[in-house]
Amino acid sequence: MKFWDHGRIALVTDNERVMEEGQANENTPIEPPEAEQGSFSWIPFTINLSDDQIKAKSGQDAVHFLSLQRHMIFLLSIHSAISVLVILPVNWSGFLLRGVVAHIGRTTIGNLAIGNNLLWVHPLFSIIFLILTVFVLINHTRQVKNRRKETTRNTLMYCSVPKTAKEEDVKAHFTEAYPTCEVTAVTLGYDVTELSNLDQKRIESGEKVSYYEHVLAKTGNSRINPHVCSHLCCFCDFEEVDAIEFYTNIEQGLLQKMRNQLEKEPPRPLGMAFVTFKTNAMARLVLKDFNAVKCHTFCCGRKPKSSSKSEGLKVTNWRAEFASFARSIKWKNLAVKGFKWTGQFLFVNLALFALVTFLTTPAMMVNTLGRFNVTAPVTDFMIPIVSQFFPTLLLLVCSSLLPAIVHHSTDWESHWSSSSEQLSTMRKLYFFLIFMVLILPSVGITSIAGLFQWMIQLLIHGVGTVKFTCVFLPDHGVFVVDYVITAGFMGSAMNLLRLPELLLYSIRLVFARSAAERKYIKQNQAHEFEYGAMYGWTLCVFTVVVAYSIICPIITPCGLLFVMIRHFVDKHNLYFAYLPNPLDSHVHMEAIDMVLAAPIICLMLLYFYFFLTAGFLSPIAMFPMVFLLIVVVVCITHKLSGYFKCLSPHNYKSAGHSCRIRHKLLSVHTASDLMSWHTNFTANWVMASLS
Structure with a gap:
């Protein structure tokens, strides 16, 4: 195997x-046939890989x-x-x-x-x-x-946004302050770490239900032994259960936990907003205005264009930057910011520095092993080479x-x-x-x-x-x-x-x-x-x-x-x-x-x-x-x-x-992929609430 x-x-x-998304046919190979022609056929295949093949499989990076x-x-x-x-x-x-x-x-x-x-x-x-x-x-x-x-970069990420802000107010501000820049979408950030973990487990259970529904239609049997290592223990007599019912119960339990989590504590706003513009030029124009330093009589500072919503949204406190790929963003870490992030960063790196300095320096470990003659019994039985x-x-x-x-x-x-x-x-x-x-x-x-x-x-x-x-x-x-x-x-x-x-x-x-x-x-x-x-x-x-x-x-x-x-x-x-x-x-x-x-x-x-x-x-x-x-x-x-x-x-x-x-x-590139995650997750919330 x-x-x-x-x-x-x-x-x-x-x-x-690809097979699950229905984008492949029966003849779709899971590996290029050139790499399966012999025991070492993968060596010339790897050597002959072109940049186009690498780009198609692993991306431009x-x-x-x-x-x-x-x-x-x-x-x-x-x-x-x-x-x-x-x-x-x-x-x-x-x-x-x-x-x-x-x-x-x-x-x-x-x-x-x-x-x-x-x-x-x-x-x-x-x-x-x-x-x-x-x-x-x-x-x-x-x-x-x-x-x-x-x-192409047309989505901006704003931090220091008031946690009471609404998407309609944010969009109205940009529409009024920048009339030549069309806003296509506004998404506020929320702390959904716990909910996303539960939702991932629910999706996993749903995939297992679909798998055994296919097995049942094909073989007429969907019973399993749900105990750990049961497929390796030939002498253990465990009771079998229906796999579809077993994983359906797990899925329903996770849905109930999601509902309870939503009722107990709604997602907490992070004070962040993702604003998508129609073109990259519009996004750059707005970003340039937010980052520009304007000098007045006695002081200098940032003062982006204002609107009727500026005072309530505290726009002067916002910080703007291009947003990253949704796949690249660490969504669970967005809630860690401010002094908490700084303190955590300093503590981790100081601990790492102390560990590497006094404990795990390779040369020091080698000398310590030699000082206590740990390697002597091994080297005595080695050949000179x-x-x-x-x-x-x-x-x-x-x-x-x-x-x-x-x-x-x-x-x-x-x-x-x-x-x-x-x-x-x-x-x-x-x-x-x-x-x-x-x-x-x-x-x-x-x-x-x-x-x-x-x-x-x-x-x-x-x-x-x-x-x-x-x-x-x-x-x-x-x-x-x-x-x-x-x-x-x-x-x-x-x-x-x-x-x-x-x-x-x-x-x-x-x-x-x-x-x-x-x-x-x-x-x-x-x-x-x-x-x-x-x-x-x-x-x-x-x-x-x-x-x-x-x-x-x-x-x-x-x-x-x-x-x-x-x-x-x-x-x-x-x-x-x-x-x-x-x-x-x-x-x-x-x-x-x-x-x-x-x-x-x-x-x-x-x-x-x-x-x-x-x-x-x-x-x-x-x-x-x-x-x-x-x-x-x-x-x-x-x-x-x-x-x-x-x-x-x-x-x-x-x-x-x-x-x-x-x-x-956090500087890249697209608009639709950034919003897809929030959209899909919101749909899961609605489904969890209505189920």
């Missing part, structure tokens, strides 16, 4: 949904995600060619480590003596890499910008725990949209992994706690114990190469197998009470693709590879192999294993910034090496420092005032001021 279609669960989910990986492959191909053909022979020509024949240190920059003119090759090529990265990313950024231009990679493998396993921790911590932050959630995950995961894998091990610190200890010693006693020259030790190059190779093979294999998801899937199927429940579990097993986690992990390894591409050039072919394997695995999972996850373009733009940061970090490492070995005022140290300062000034000036946009890989228009910082990510 191929583990209950675990490897193609997204295709099964899509097919069953998947195309942007894979396109960035292809640009990374192109960059690493050039890095590998130059590193192996130019920088590696230059490093090998040195004599400092010539006595050790098989030592990897002979391939590093540490093999060249200070004062050797060949050292100028390293800063020169690091600058070339940075310029090349900018020009290569321009092509990818153009694709993202074109998507933004093609996107396995024991050589065991510390790196242990570090990779510990690092793999971080995405799960960060992801669950992001859930507790109660983001309003999937885009903001994925962006938060990507940022935290990227910076934590960079600290764990690149920065802290490079300076000889095993954890962030050790970094704090060094800073306190330096400030109080004036003496620190950190030796920054550890970043240039030849043995550390071996560690980085091993880490990239292990991440490329072991990490990608784990992502391809998705063993934790398979385990959870198996447990849910075992505890299902009937065939209808197993069908429902199978249909809803596929999850949306986690762009934040995948972006963060891939960009971390890419940054490590590029950062060490000059100091230890042998790492670049390993990094190229990692990104190629990762690209194949992600393409397979996007098509076969995960559902589409619509995102705002800010997520892809920030990923581009992280790719651009890799050659800048490479230049910084090179500067620190020359600073520590040749001196601050040496010409070879001043050359990368001056160029690095120029890059920093250009980046800061671009972010603050918009100058030097021609030197940036992306140049896009801002969407105006945000309601709040996290509202900035």
